[in-house]
Amino acid sequence: xxxxxxxxxxxxxxxxxxxxxxxxxxxxxxxxxxxxxxxxxxxxxxxxxxxxxxxxxxxxxxxxxxxxxxxxxxxxxxxxxxxxxxxxxxxxxxxxxxxxxxxxxxxxxxxxxxxxxxxxxxxxxxxxxxxxxxxxxxxxxxxxxxxxxxxxxxxxxxxxxxxxxxxxxxxxxxxxxxxxxxxxxxxxxxxxxxxxxxxxxxxxxxxxxxxxxxxxxxxxxxxxxxxxxxxxxxxxxxxxxxxxxxxxxxxxxxxx
Amino acid sequence: xxxxxxxxxxxxxxxxxxxxxxxxxxxxxxxxxxxxxxxxxxxxxxxxxxxxxxxxxxxxxxxxxxxxxxxxxxxxxxxxxxxxxxxxxxxxxxxxxxxxxxxxxxxxxxxxxxxxxxxxxxxxxxxxxxxxxxxxxxxxxxxxxxxxxxxxxxxxxxxxxxxxxxxxxxxxxxxxxxxxxxxxxxxxxxxxxxxxxxxxxxxxxxxxxxxxxxxxxxxxxxxxxxxxxxxxxxxxxxxxxxxxxxxxxxxxxxxxxxxxxxxxxxxxxxxxxxxxxxxxxxxxxxxxxxxxxxxxxxxxxxxxxxxxxxxxxxxxxxxxxxxxxxx
Numbered sequence: 001x002x003x004x005x006x007x008x009x010x011x012x013x014x015x016x017x018x019x020x021x022x023x024x025x026x027x028x029x030x031x032x033x034x035x036x037x038x039x040x041x042x043x044x045x046x047x048x049x050x051x052x053x054x055x056x057x058x059x060x061x062x063x064x065x066x067x068x069x070x071x072x073x074x075x076x077x078x079x080x081x082x083x084x085x086x087x088x089x090x091x092x093x094x095x096x097x098x099x100x101x102x103x104x105x106x107x108x109x110x111x112x113x114x115x116x117x118x119x120x121x122x123x124x125x126x127x128x129x130x131x132x133x134x135x136x137x138x139x140x141x142x143x144x145x146x147x148x149x150x151x152x153x154x155x156x157x158x159x160x161x162x163x164x165x166x167x168x169x170x171x172x173x174x175x176x177x178x179x180x181x182x183x184x185x186x187x188x189x190x191x192x193x194x195x196x197x198x199x200x201x202x203x204x205x206x207x208x209x210x211x212x213x214x215x216x217x218x219x220x221x222x223x224x225x226x227x228x229x230x231x232x233x234x235x236x237x238x239x240x241x242x243x244x245x246x247x248x249x250x251x252x253x254x255x256x
Numbered sequence: 257x258x259x260x261x262x263x264x265x266x267x268x269x270x271x272x273x274x275x276x277x278x279x280x281x282x283x284x285x286x287x288x289x290x291x292x293x294x295x296x297x298x299x300x301x302x303x304x305x306x307x308x309x310x311x312x313x314x315x316x317x318x319x320x321x322x323x324x325x326x327x328x329x330x331x332x333x334x335x336x337x338x339x340x341x342x343x344x345x346x347x348x349x350x351x352x353x354x355x356x357x358x359x360x361x362x363x364x365x366x367x368x369x370x371x372x373x374x375x376x377x378x379x380x381x382x383x384x385x386x387x388x389x390x391x392x393x394x395x396x397x398x399x400x401x402x403x404x405x406x407x408x409x410x411x412x413x414x415x416x417x418x419x420x421x422x423x424x425x426x427x428x429x430x431x432x433x434x435x436x437x438x439x440x441x442x443x444x445x446x447x448x449x450x451x452x453x454x455x456x457x458x459x460x461x462x463x464x465x466x467x468x469x470x471x472x473x474x475x476x477x478x479x480x481x482x483x484x485x486x487x488x489x490x491x492x493x494x495x496x497x498x499x500x501x502x503x504x505x506x507x508x509x510x511x512x513x514x515x516x517x518x519x520x521x522x523x524x525x526x527x528x529x530x531x532x533x534x535x536x537x538x539x540x541x542x543x544x545x546x547x548x549x550x551x552x553x554x555x556x557x558x559x560x561x562x563x564x565x566x567x568x569x570x571x572x573x574x575x576x577x578x579x580x581x582x583x
Contacts, residue, residue, distance in 0.1 A: 015532040016555075018397045027394060038498075038515045094373065124360075124376070126514075128400075129393045131376040131412075132364035135332075139368040144444035147332055147361045150508075164509065165357075166265075166462065168452035170330065174445050184515040185501075185508035218373050220388060220401035230558040232547070238566035239574035245546065246578045248562060249490065252523055252544060254466050255579060256491050 002056035002154045002176070005116040006047035007102055008036040008075060009090070010068040011127040024221040026091045027127055036071050039122030041189040042150075043182035047120050048079035048190075050154050056117070057081050063101055064090040069205055076200035077192035084109075084206040093210075094217030095128070099136035104211035106141060117176040118159060123148050123183045128217070134181035145179040146172045150186025162186065257346040258284055259408075261339055261353035261362055262294045262311065262319075268302045269310050272354040274420035276413040279378075280352060281315045281423060286384055290349075294429075295320045295342055297335055298327040308431045315423030318430045326438035329450070330358075333442035336365030341436050343370075348408055352378075355412040367410040375402050375411035395514035395537035416520050416541040461510065466492025467521045469512060469539070470500060473528015473549065473568050477505040482572035483527055489579050495519060495539070497529045513538035527568035531556025548572065 012018075012029025019028045036044075044060065051058040060075035062068045063086040072083040086101050093101070106116060119141075121134040138145030149161040154176065161172045161180055192200075235244040249255045258280050262273045269277075277294070284290040294316045300307060304321065311319050322338045339362065343351050351366060353359030355377040367374035377392040379399070386403050392414050393400045404411065461467065468487040474480055480494070487494045495512035496505070512519055514537040524542035529535060531547075531554055539545070547560035548568050557563045564571055 014394050014397060015534060018394060018533065020398070027398060096368075096373065099368075127394055129376060129391075129395070130374075131360040132367065132374050135361070135364040136368045144441075145332070146445045147364075148357055165450070168450055170447045171449045171451070172445060173448045178445070185511075188504075218375075218403045218405065220403055222393070223399045223401065224397075225399055228559065232558060232560045232563050234552070234563050234565060235546075236564055238564075239570045241564040241566070241571065242574035242578040245564060245571075245575050246582060248546065249523070249579070250582075254490055254492075254523055255582075256489075 002050050002054040002117045003115065004047040004050050004056065004058045004118045004120060005061055005106065006040075006043050006058060006075065006080065006120040007061050007133075008040045008044065008071055008122070009062060009125050009127075010034050010064045010071045011037060011125060014126070018224065020222050020224060024223065025219065026222070034067070034070065036074070037122045037124075037126035038184040039124065039182055042184050042187050043120040043122055044075045044078055044080065045187045045189040046152050046182060049187065050118065050152060052079070054154055059083065059116070061102060061105060062086070063088055063093060063098055063210075072205055073200050074192070076203050077196040078190055079196065081203070082206070083203060084208060086208050086210055088210045088214075092216060093214045095130040095133045096136055097212075097214040097216070098133050099140050100212060101210055102133075102137050103140035105208060108208075118154065119143075119179045121179070121181050123181045134179055138179040141179065143177055143179050144174050145181070146174055147181050148183045149180050150183050152180060257291050257293055257348040258350040258352070259293045259295060259339065259343050259346060259348045260316070261335075261351070261359060262296050263354060263356060263358055264296060264301055264307060266301050268306050270354065270356075271420055272356055272415045274310075274314055275415065275418040276352060276354045276359075277311065277314045277316060278420055279413045279418045280350070282418075283350060283381060284315075291317050293318045293320060293342065293346055293348070295322060295339055297322045297338065299323075304431060308429050312429035313422045313426045314420070315425070315427055316429050317427045318432060320432050320434050322434050322436060324435040324438070326443055329447040331443050331446035332361045332365050333445065334438045335362045336369055337438055337442050338434070338436045339366050340369055342434070343408055350409045352410070353412050355414045359412045363410050363412050370408065370410070372406040372408065372410055373404060375404060377414035378411045379414050379417040395534055396540060397533045397537065415518060461493040461495055461512070461517050462519060464493040464519065465522045466490040467495045467512070467519050467524045467542070468492055469495045469497070469524060469526035469529050470568070471497035471526065471529030472499045474500065474505065475569070479569065480506065482569065482576060485576050486525070486572055489576060492521070495524075497532070497535050526556050526560075527572055529556050530554045531559060
């Protein structure tokens, strides 16, 4: 029975273009829709897999505006059984603030008898790219943390996790409870089923206030890098351009 | 003082760590000549003298080599504990590392332990009081100005944002061995085994001089023959877009992008890749980009240096044929 808490963040979709809010404090997602990061999608998948394999449970948590319910319902439809939303303006919360808030929920749930064996997060959020919330959370909770893992199996109270390094695969074996941050690549996130969506609708999301006033991230402002004017030189159309391409490769000295 | 966590590989100090040392040097100069200390951890892949000389040439005054049983295999908290001790001992006001997986992880541990903020993937700084850094967010599509008002200032430097040039006035670095005491709690999450794989993993992709890319335009798992052959002919690696790995056409370690590898080859040849921001985050450091795409308006084409418009399945085999013909 492994009870897993998985943390996700509502972020703007940003695959084609990025627009900033007027106060330059956030990415404006109003016209592009919202999602969670690919790393977090894999973390949710792992949470559900581990819960299923050990007859435990998966709970999903987010800190953000009320609209983050959309992302929580998304995870519920995939097999998480409970959800908590710390309702707050996430742009005011730095990574240390977010870690403290998650830790506060873990402690509050513990007092009601709900404990977590494993807390999963994405390796880095798709928008703020802080690379630290999971690690800070581990220090808040006094737990070990494994970073950047792509697969996790749990057996006999021990987490076996694997992380891809540049020259091979590194294995960790860590007793639970523990924290792990997940990198995309080890598991394929499932799609929601109709049954999953129906079950999600029956779950009442627990709403919480932030436990403390945030310190903030030190953000002064966001800027967009100046757009680079297109300088592309078209070498030609279709296979007839092959000669020009090989001329280019030769001039760069990359043909052997 | 400034402390730089330095990583090593088979060639000595990694390129991205040398870039970080160059960043530290610029910061040191701005501060009126602050001394730079480097920390390297564990067994060294090349002789210690080589690393000492390399770091000295790049302006490091002292190299602290951390060893001991606790450092026989990687543990992020143990590395951070050693760094924390060195920062305290030297009274350092800045601790930095490369924006690599290890660098980001160890400095996040350090920041959590010391109770200060950490800025990941910094590309520049402006002024020391207040100390404001600019860093990459949203996979590099957006820049954030962030104030680091506490000391030590802890941050990592984004790869390829600085050039790894030797110092104009090289130092003769002193070598110091250290064997810090590490608490058992800092060794709970530790690498217990490592399976070293063949040369075709993402390691070679990240350092390849030529990368041939393929995206949705490949059409199917069977659509990579031309791309594979072109990479082979040029002695390069194949890199793919996320959609290709999501569809299961190619393995994840070939993925280039925000959640894959970041590459910086002499030439990147993306075939049938439209160029989403997440993909661009991984290939923007390529020196030359030659896009092959049916859509002349695709972001990958408009951002490229060169382009050929048309079907990759016709163009790539023609290029391969032309390369063979000229041999």
